[in-house]
Amino acid sequence: MAWFSRAPAAAPPPSMDLSSLRSRQIDGLLMANLPGSVSTKITNAEYEVPFTANGRPVLLHIKLPLNFPQMQPVLTITPNCHHPVLNASGQVCGIEALQSWKAHSSLAKVVEQTVDHLIRNPPSFPGDVGSARGAGQYGMPSTQPAYGAPNPYATAGNGGPPAVPYHQAVQPTSDLGMSTTSSSQGVPSSVSTPAPTEVTLSNADLPELDRATIAGFMQDMSTDELTEMAESMPKVRSFVANLTHLQVIRERVEFLRQERTRLAEANMKHEPELNRLKSEVKALTQQLAELDQSLATKLARYTELSSQYDRQGLVAALKVKQSEAEEASEDLVSQFRNEDLPVEDFVKQFKAARVLYHERRLKEERFLASN
Numbered sequence: 001m002a003w004f005s006r007a008p009a010a011a012p013p014p015s016m017d018l019s020s021l022r023s024r025q026i027d028g029l030l031m032a033n034l035p036g037s038v039s040t041k042i043t044n045a046e047y048e049v050p051f052t053a054n055g056r057p058v059l060l061h062i063k064l065p066l067n068f069p070q071m072q073p074v075l076t077i078t079p080n081c082h083h084p085v086l087n088a089s090g091q092v093c094g095i096e097a098l099q100s101w102k103a104h105s106s107l108a109k110v111v112e113q114t115v116d117h118l119i120r121n122p123p124s125f126p127g128d129v130g131s132a133r134g135a136g137q138y139g140m141p142s143t144q145p146a147y148g149a150p151n152p153y154a155t156a157g158n159g160g161p162p163a164v165p166y167h168q169a170v171q172p173t174s175d176l177g178m179s180t181t182s183s184s185q186g187v188p189s190s191v192s193t194p195a196p197t198e199v200t201l202s203n204a205d206l207p208e209l210d211r212a213t214i215a216g217f218m219q220d221m222s223t224d225e226l227t228e229m230a231e232s233m234p235k236v237r238s239f240v241a242n243l244t245h246l247q248v249i250r251e252r253v254e255f256l257r258q259e260r261t262r263l264a265e266a267n268m269k270h271e272p273e274l275n276r277l278k279s280e281v282k283a284l285t286q287q288l289a290e291l292d293q294s295l296a297t298k299l300a301r302y303t304e305l306s307s308q309y310d311r312q313g314l315v316a317a318l319k320v321k322q323s324e325a326e327e328a329s330e331d332l333v334s335q336f337r338n339e340d341l342p343v344e345d346f347v348k349q350f351k352a353a354r355v356l357y358h359e360r361r362l363k364e365e366r367f368l369a370s371n
Contacts, residue, residue: 018220019242021069025107029062032108034115042255045248051115054122060092060115062107066244067216072101075114083123085114217243318364325357 022044029047030038036050047062059078065071075092077083085094092098095117097110218226218239229235240246332350335341341349 018067018070018217019244021103022064022244025069026064028106028108029111032112034112035119042248043251044244045251049111049115051119053118056122056125058118058123060111062111066248068244069103069105069107070216070220072098072105073107073110075111077118077123079125081123081125083118083121085117086123214243314367315364318360318367322357322360322364325353325360329353329357 026044026047032038034049035052039048039050040046041048045064047064049060049062051058051060058081061076061078063074063076065074075095075098076090077086077092078090080090085092087093092114095110095114097105097113101110221229229239329350332341332346332353336343336346336350
């Protein structure tokens with residue numbers, strides 16, 4: 001831990017540490033007089049301000065770097081639009097209060113100036129008549145220094161940049177943990193305006209906590225404080241526990257825990273309906289099994305009966321019975337002609353004989369058709 005004893009480049013006013021300054025800046029933002037209420041995306045790290053410009057809904061995203069307020073906030077606008085105070089990535093870069101940012105500058109004032117300027121001078125959106133690409137449509141170049149570069153307006157002792165520049169100590173990373181490259185205006189591609197999404201650990205772009213980054217956080221500490229920390233492990237643990245990096249991770253983990261709990265509770269509400277559907281499926285399955293058993297029994301009976309009777313024999317038997325019924329009806333006609341059978345008896349018996357004959361003939365035809 002010998003590197004803890006490195007003397008700081010400049011000692012800031014001892015009246016307030018970085019964490020207290022950060023909290024005061026955020027409190028001032030939440031109480032600012034803005035057209036829309038400030039919504040918190042990630043506590044102590046990301047915020048959003050909705051407003052309307054020329055009848056169009058616009059969203060101002062506010063991201064606070066880990067060593068804010070030493071480093072200026074990152075403001076971006078969605079949806080994609082063109083304005084002289086915005087660069088190609090949609091990052092706000094032409095607001096005077098943002099250009100002259102210092103550690104004791106007002107975050108609320110920067111946001112108020114940005115929103116007020118965009119309302120009074122609405123941006124142009126893709127598809128608007130006469131819209132142009134970039135700030136050139138207004139004839140005004142973007143003058144914002146590169147993201148993460150040292151603040152030219154800050155000096156030692158009044159919130160100036162750390163001895164290790166932020167753009168060297170903290171490289172923004174992509175979702176895959178790979179360092180991103182800078183655009184032609186010095187803005188990392190990872191700062192491009194994202195669509196509003198739920199906060200998850202997979203979209204975290206927190207930098208790695210290496211020695212250079214921690215040294216930047218410790219720059220405002222006095223020599224006595226550094227010496228005390230080097231000799232006291234509880235002090236080191238307290239310092240690490242209060243790092244904004246870890247606080248943001250805790251917030252994201254808590255967000256995920258609450259979200260998973262909410263989803264689990266929502267799913268539990270469907271349990272009665274799920275149990276009812278399970279019971280119905282079980283009853284239908286049992287009914288299907290019974291029908292399958294009945295069908296199997298009938299098929300076995302059909303096979304048994306089929307094996308007991310010969311097809312040709314059945315056809316021959318039906319023909320014999322059919323001939324017998326026809327001969328019986330012809331005998332009745334002969335008896336009637338010989339006046340051996342009264343009319344009433346003839347009609348009754350002849351009708352029954354013909355019905356029997358046609359039944360047997362129909363059976364024969366159906367049997368032949370089915371085979």
